[in-house]
Amino acid sequence: MVDQGPNAYWLVLASFFCALILAVLPFPHWLAWGRPEWVLLVLVYWVIALPQRVGLITALLLGLILDVVEGAVIGQNAFALVVVTLLALLLYQRLRVFSLAQQAVIVFVLAGLNQMICQWVQNLEGAGSTTLMFLLPAFSSAMLWPFVLHLLRGLRRLYGVS
Amino acid sequence: MGLRLFLVALVVVVLLVADLRFNSLQTARSLMEFAAAPVYWVADIPSRVGDWKNEHLVSRSDLLEQNEQLGRENLVLQGRSHQMASLLAENVRLRALLNSSAMVRDDVLVAELIGVSPDPVRHQLVLNKGEQDGVFVGQPLIDAHGLLGQVVEVSSLNSRALLITDATHSIPVQVNRNGVRAIAEGIGSLTSLEIHHVSATTDIKEGDLLVTSGLGGRFPIGYPVAVVSEIERDPGLAFARIMARPSAALERSRHVLLVFTAKPAAGN
Numbered sequence: 001m002v003d004q005g006p007n008a009y010w011l012v013l014a015s016f017f018c019a020l021i022l023a024v025l026p027f028p029h030w031l032a033w034g035r036p037e038w039v040l041l042v043l044v045y046w047v048i049a050l051p052q053r054v055g056l057i058t059a060l061l062l063g064l065i066l067d068v069v070e071g072a073v074i075g076q077n078a079f080a081l082v083v084v085t086l087l088a089l090l091l092y093q094r095l096r097v098f099s100l101a102q103q104a105v106i107v108f109v110l111a112g113l114n115q116m117i118c119q120w121v122q123n124l125e126g127a128g129s130t131t132l133m134f135l136l137p138a139f140s141s142a143m144l145w146p147f148v149l150h151l152l153r154g155l156r157r158l159y160g161v162s
Numbered sequence: 163m164g165l166r167l168f169l170v171a172l173v174v175v176v177l178l179v180a181d182l183r184f185n186s187l188q189t190a191r192s193l194m195e196f197a198a199a200p201v202y203w204v205a206d207i208p209s210r211v212g213d214w215k216n217e218h219l220v221s222r223s224d225l226l227e228q229n230e231q232l233g234r235e236n237l238v239l240q241g242r243s244h245q246m247a248s249l250l251a252e253n254v255r256l257r258a259l260l261n262s263s264a265m266v267r268d269d270v271l272v273a274e275l276i277g278v279s280p281d282p283v284r285h286q287l288v289l290n291k292g293e294q295d296g297v298f299v300g301q302p303l304i305d306a307h308g309l310l311g312q313v314v315e316v317s318s319l320n321s322r323a324l325l326i327t328d329a330t331h332s333i334p335v336q337v338n339r340n341g342v343r344a345i346a347e348g349i350g351s352l353t354s355l356e357i358h359h360v361s362a363t364t365d366i367k368e369g370d371l372l373v374t375s376g377l378g379g380r381f382p383i384g385y386p387v388a389v390v391s392e393i394e395r396d397p398g399l400a401f402a403r404i405m406a407r408p409s410a411a412l413e414r415s416r417h418v419l420l421v422f423t424a425k426p427a428a429g430n
Contacts, residue, residue: 017201024205024280029413032282056163056170064177068194069201071279071286071315071322074187075177082170089163122283124182127329129283130350 011161012054015042015152016062024069033133036140037111039066039077040084041148044110047088048095049156059085072118073125080117084110100146108142188299188315195317202288202320206276209416268382270304270419271295276320283350285325285412287311291420292319300380302421308386308409309333309374310418325412326387327352335387336375337366343375344404346387352412355388357404362395364402372406382423386410 019038027035043062046054063078070077087110088095095103115134122128156162181187273295277288291297293316301313303323311325324331329350335357336343342364346355360366370390376383388406395402 020201021205024201024277026205026209026278027280032280035280056166060170060173065194065198068191069198070281071284071288072281073178074181074191075174079174079178082174086167121178121182125330127283127350134283 009161011155011159012046012050015046015155018042020065020069023066034136034140036144037114037137040081040111040114041107041141041144042152043081043085044088044107045148045152047085048092049153050162051089051092055089056082056085073121076118076121079121080114083117084114087113100149103149104142104145107145108138111141112138114138192315192317195315195320195322199317199319202277213416269422271297271422273297273303273321273418273420275416275418283329285311285328285331285348285350285352286314287323287325287418289313289321289323289418289420290319292317292321294318296422297321297420302381302385302423304385304419304421305410305415305417307411308388309381310410310412310415312380313420323418325352326410327355327408327412332358333381333387334375334377335372337390338371338373338386340365342366343377344372346372346406353407354391355406355408357390357406358401360402360404362397362399362402366390366393366402366404368393371409382421385421 016039019042022038023035039062043054043059046058059081060078063076063081064074066072066077066081067074091106095106098106112135115137119128119134177187271291273289273291275287276290279286287303287310289297289303297313297316299313299316303310303312309326311323311328311331313321314324315322325348326333326346327348327350329348332345332347334343335346342360344357344360344366346357349356357366357372368390372387372390374381374383374385374387386409388408390404391407392405393402394404
């Protein structure tokens with residue numbers, strides 16, 4: 001794999017940084033439960049697009065950063081993102097040929113899984129949610145998938161990242 | 163991929179166990195928090211712009227009105243503080259007579275909120291003051307209306323505070339009216355605390371103010387915590403079910419006060 005330009009890799013890092021910012025950006029109170037899992041969306045996109053570069057190690061590091069930024073148990077988001085990345089790595093060849101709607105369904109499942117793993121770890125800590133509201137981000141993430149896909153794909157082609 | 167997966171899984175499990183079971187990642191966490199500071203800085207830009215707008219784009223009539231209101235408020239507070247000064251002096255004299263340590267007023271440091279936990283279950287705030295300003299783990303945090311929580315993590319520039327309403331937080335309180343002691347526990351809702359293990363016959367009423375009792379050794383005595391909002395005395399249960407509404411503006415305060423508790427004089 002040869003970088004097509006001198007700027008091949010910064011785009012991935014920049015998109016992760018933006019996702020982290022979106023993940024902690026102050027939200028209106030009534031929207032708090034529905035915050036999409038931005039980091040997950042961006043990570044899943046890069047795993048599908050560049051499976052030979054973005055994989056488990058990236059997911060681990062990104063998850064640890066997200067844990068610190070969110071103030072969660074260290075390893076909570078890392079665990080969830082590693083599982084999601086593993087599934088995306090196993091599925092990426094199929095995901096690439098799926099239609100947008102089919103991809104969104106898969107993203108829904110992945111984000112739901114992510115939420116359930118996070119919830120499980122939080123319950124170990126004793127701070128779990130008492131309602132099923134914690135699954136809402138799975139819906140909002142699936143809704144935003146087409147937008148994220150087109151934005152990142154456009155940027156990737158523009159800068160020739162491969 | 164097999165080996166890599168094994169390694170990653172191992173790292174995750176080790177970290178989870180270390181943090182959940184042994185709580186041994188405090189130093190690593192504060193170092194990483196320092197690295198995460200830019201994320202908060204950028205995420206805070208919209209609210210800083212909002213603040214700037216509020217400060218600089220205000221109509222003259224609004225300013226005049228605000229000025230007048232502040233003047234009135236100042237007059238009232240000054241009137242009260244004159245009385246306060248003489249009461250304080252009297253209190254110190256009486257305490258000296260009783261041979262106990264004098265109550266000293268606590269020093270405070272104003273901090274600004276730069277982030278809140280994105281997870282609605284986790285009630286945490288990120289503050290723009292850190293180790294450099296003398297913030298320490300366990301430091302109480304208040305706003306104009308009451309106790310907010312305590313600092314749980316300190317990095318050199320930022321710190322992270324846990325609110326009293328977080329499901330993992332409990333605080334020793336007493337009823338201001340008669341000194342009945344209890345524990346107020348967060349339940350993960352910003353508008354209510356649960357008061358545990360108060361027997362059904364205890365003298366506690368709706369509208370009672372709960373203040374910190376200082377018994378845990380962490381919070382200074384006498385800061386308002388919550389107001390009792392709901393009591394259910396079921397004869398079939400061992401304890402009364404009591405809910406209270408936090409006094410502090412937990413979801414609205416942007417400027418908060420970090421309290422530096424004065425050490426009570428020796429010889430008590």
